[in-house]
Amino acid sequence: MVTAAASFSLVRHELARVEQALAETAQPDHPLLGPMLSTILPGSGKRLRPTLAMLVGNLGEFRLEPMLHMATGVELLHTASLVHDDVVDESELRRGSRTLFTRVGNALAVLVGDYLFAQAAERCVATHNVRVIGLFAQTLSSMCQGQIEEASRGNEPHLTVTKDAYLQTIWGKTASLFVLACEGSAILAGLDEPRIQAMRRYGERVGLAFQIVDDLLDFVGDEASLGKRVGSDLRQGTITLPVICLRDALPAAEFAAAFDEYDVDRLVELVRGSAAIERARAEAERLLEEARSSLELVPAGEPRDALECLTHYVAERRA
Amino acid sequence: MVTAAASFSLVRHELARVEQALAETAQPDHPLLGPMLSTILPGSGKRLRPTLAMLVGNLGEFRLEPMLHMATGVELLHTASLVHDDVVDESELRRGSRTLFTRVGNALAVLVGDYLFAQAAERCVATHNVRVIGLFAQTLSSMCQGQIEEASRGNEPHLTVTKDAYLQTIWGKTASLFVLACEGSAILAGLDEPRIQAMRRYGERVGLAFQIVDDLLDFVGDEASLGKRVGSDLRQGTITLPVICLRDALPAAEFAAAFDEYDVDRLVELVRGSAAIERARAEAERLLEEARSSLELVPAGEPRDALECLTHYVAERRA
Numbered sequence: 236m237v238t239a240a241a242s243f244s245l246v247r248h249e250l251a252r253v254e255q256a257l258a259e260t261a262q263p264d265h266p267l268l269g270p271m272l273s274t275i276l277p278g279s280g281k282r283l284r285p286t287l288a289m290l291v292g293n294l295g296e297f298r299l300e301p302m303l304h305m306a307t308g309v310e311l312l313h314t315a316s317l318v319h320d321d322v323v324d325e326s327e328l329r330r331g332s333r334t335l336f337t338r339v340g341n342a343l344a345v346l347v348g349d350y351l352f353a354q355a356a357e358r359c360v361a362t363h364n365v366r367v368i369g370l371f372a373q374t375l376s377s378m379c380q381g382q383i384e385e386a387s388r389g390n391e392p393h394l395t396v397t398k399d400a401y402l403q404t405i406w407g408k409t410a411s412l413f414v415l416a417c418e419g420s421a422i423l424a425g426l427d428e429p430r431i432q433a434m435r436r437y438g439e440r441v442g443l444a445f446q447i448v449d450d451l452l453d454f455v456g457d458e459a460s461l462g463k464r465v466g467s468d469l470r471q472g473t474i475t476l477p478v479i480c481l482r483d484a485l486p487a488a489e490f491a492a493a494f495d496e497y498d499v500d501r502l503v504e505l506v507r508g509s510a511a512i513e514r515a516r517a518e519a520e521r522l523l524e525e526a527r528s529s530l531e532l533v534p535a536g537e538p539r540d541a542l543e544c545l546t547h548y549v550a551e552r553r554a
Numbered sequence: 555m556v557t558a559a560a561s562f563s564l565v566r567h568e569l570a571r572v573e574q575a576l577a578e579t580a581q582p583d584h585p586l587l588g589p590m591l592s593t594i595l596p597g598s599g600k601r602l603r604p605t606l607a608m609l610v611g612n613l614g615e616f617r618l619e620p621m622l623h624m625a626t627g628v629e630l631l632h633t634a635s636l637v638h639d640d641v642v643d644e645s646e647l648r649r650g651s652r653t654l655f656t657r658v659g660n661a662l663a664v665l666v667g668d669y670l671f672a673q674a675a676e677r678c679v680a681t682h683n684v685r686v687i688g689l690f691a692q693t694l695s696s697m698c699q700g701q702i703e704e705a706s707r708g709n710e711p712h713l714t715v716t717k718d719a720y721l722q723t724i725w726g727k728t729a730s731l732f733v734l735a736c737e738g739s740a741i742l743a744g745l746d747e748p749r750i751q752a753m754r755r756y757g758e759r760v761g762l763a764f765q766i767v768d769d770l771l772d773f774v775g776d777e778a779s780l781g782k783r784v785g786s787d788l789r790q791g792t793i794t795l796p797v798i799c800l801r802d803a804l805p806a807a808e809f810a811a812a813f814d815e816y817d818v819d820r821l822v823e824l825v826r827g828s829a830a831i832e833r834a835r836a837e838a839e840r841l842l843e844e845a846r847s848s849l850e851l852v853p854a855g856e857p858r859d860a861l862e863c864l865t866h867y868v869a870e871r872r873a
Contacts, residue, residue, distance in 0.1 A: 267706045268699075319668060323661040342642040345664055346702045349638060352671060353694035360684075360691045368687055372679045375672035380587075383665045387586045 239548035242541035243281070246289035249302070253285045254278070256307040260354050271347050275314060275335055284309045287441070287545065288416040291434050293538040295424030301362040302423055308358030308371065309416045315351035316378055316412075318344055323386055324471055331462030359419075367419045374415040381407020385473060396474045405446040406439070413442030426533070433532040437542065440526035444519040445549050450475035451515050452554065454506050460554035466503040476518060478502075480511035516550075523550055558867035561860035562600070565608035568621070572604045573597070575626040579673050590666050594633060594654055603628045606760070606864065607735040610753050612857040614743030620681040621742055627677030627690065628735045634670035635697055635731075637663055642705055643790055650781030678738075686738045693734040700726020704792060715793045724765040725758070732761030745852070752851040756861065759845035763838040764868050769794035770834050771873065773825050779873035785822040795837065797821075799830035835869075842869055 243250070254277065261272035285306035292302045320326070321334040322344045328334065336344040352375070359371035384404045388396060417438030421431040452461060453468045454477050468475050482490050485505075493505055506512065523546040530539055562569070573596065580591035604625035611621045639645070640653040641663050647653065655663040671694070678690035703723045707715060736757030740750040771780060772787045773796050787794050801809050804824075812824055825831065842865040849858055 267702055319664055322664055341660065342705050343702065345638055345641055345667075346698055346705055348664075349667075349671070350695065350698035350702060352668070353691065353698050356675060356691040356694055357688075360688045363684060365679075365682060365684060365687075368684075369676075369679045372672065372675040375675055376669065379665055379669035379672050383586055383662065383669060386661050386665055 291420035311355035318348035377411035409446040410442030413438040480514040610739035630674035637667035696730035728765040729761030732757040
């Protein structure tokens with residue numbers, strides 16, 4: 236049995252190159268961009284998406300240069316979307332650090348996010364693979380639609396958000412980027428069409444589960460590890476799977492009454508004390524099981540074992 | 555001598571298709587996007603950039619489908635940047651209408667701008683021309699850099715902005731999109747490399763002149779035609795060419811004193827009463843003359859005459 240650490244380690248040389256590419260994109264010598272980008276690009280995060288991309292790339296004919304552009308582009312796209320997320324949510328903290336929005340203000344954070352989208356586009360174009368570039372553009376579109384759905388939902392009555400609507404939203408805002416990482420790499424590595432589709436499915440299921448676990452941690456996570464208060468989604472007016480499961484677990488009148496008050500601490504306690512957590516976790520597990528069965532189509536070996544291992548890592552992460 | 559109206563009219567059928575593509579992108583049936591996009595996409599503006607793209611396309615082997623994607627992508631990119639501009643400047647009005655920022659707020663305006671960038675990317679990818687797609691990504695990058703330079707300059711002492719720094723900024727924020735329209739079309743129309751470079755130069759010079767005229771109109775324009783107050787750039791803390799020319803026209807102490815007070819109405823009067831307007835206009839004329847000489851390299855005929863005519867239109871426009 237491979238460990239998560241061993242899975243990341245399998246592509247450590249490739250990830251070091253991604254890290255270097257991100258450090259270059261941060262333009263340390265640029266008087267305006269350097270100070271802003273250097274705090275958000277280099278050395279931050281676990282690089283889960285580039286890791287998935289590099290592992291999938293190792294299932295076929297691995298060519299470093301296009302894979303490097305692809306993995307870097309995916310991470311830049313991810314960073315760009317976080318910068319705009321913080322603008323949209325007016326977030327002060329992300330993982331315990333002050334956000335770019337807080338440090339440089341709304342206007343520059345919007346523009347720096349745009350600049351990172353542009354850098355991501357340049358990286359994806361540098362793969363010189365028209366299919367991958369097309370997938371990139373679709374991903375950008377899906378991500379924006381997911382964000383717009385979530386941001387607009389603040390005005391809807393909370394009782395009406397369905398599990399399907401939730402899944403569609405997180406498909407766009409989170410899973411689409413995992414799809415780009417996995418399907419894009421499968422295309423670049425020259426896998427055949429059934430295997431490309433299998434990697435697309437793997438990325439989609441892992442991405443959906445990743446977001447569900449994120450949304451669970453917002454109720455049951457440890458505030459110190461998360462670097463933010465629990466219940467932050469509810470404070471933003473964002474309804475996630477645990478709340479949808481709570482609605483299914485409680486009598487309608489009781490649920491409605493709890494929401495009429497909208498005491499976030501009380502709602503968090505309600506979710507924690509109900510079967511909602513367990514049900515949401517079961518949904519994530521179901522998706523990850525589907526991700527694992529998608530792996531049956533690709534060649535056995537260390538990269539496949541690592542991809543399987545990462546499905547457990549996504550389920551078990553605590554922050 | 556061709557008139558501006560005749561120049562636009564030469565590609566009216568192609569422009570009608572662009573208008574239709576923009577109307578489809580506005581997704582009138584989408585419950586969230588429809589109401590927001592329908593107010594900013596269809597039927598607004600003169601479509602100068604798509605017109606230039608279509609005219610350049612007619613200099614070579616014109617193929618409607620890729621040209622349509624290209625011209626639509628350019629206009630979507632332009633609209634996306636206007637949406638984010640209004641967010642950055644917190645603008646209430648654009649051409650006399652309430653901005654999307656004012657109507658839907660900061661968060662949704664940021665996301666709708668992102669969505670339009672994504673739609674522009676999808677259009678450019680649909681040209682299936684890797685060189686054009688690469689040019690698109692570079693353009694996005696240049697535009698963001700131009701915007702970031704301008705937004706960051708608010709904190710600099712006004713006396714230090716040079717004409718070169720100004721030209722570099724407007725190259726990114728405005729001219730790069732004209733370059734995409736003209737160079738991109740020249741590539742799609744299969745022009746040879748010297749002609750592609752000539753069309754790049756034409757687009758660049760027209761774009762720079764267009765922005766200089768815009769910045770002039772902010773001092774000498776008619777408020778009713780502009781749909782905004784004069785002096786709005788100065789009110790935003792943005793230093794444009796007329797002010798740089800004023801600095802060169804006045805004794806240093808007098809200029810510094812006027813800026814220490816920062817009475818915008820008084821500064822507008824100073825600019826109007828000096829040689830600054832004339833000097834800035836001469837700079838635009840010089841650039842447009844260079845644009846016209848770039849046209850000597852391409853085949854004579856109606857499209858070329860129309861491109862020449864549009865250089866006069868850019869110089870003479872009043873709003």
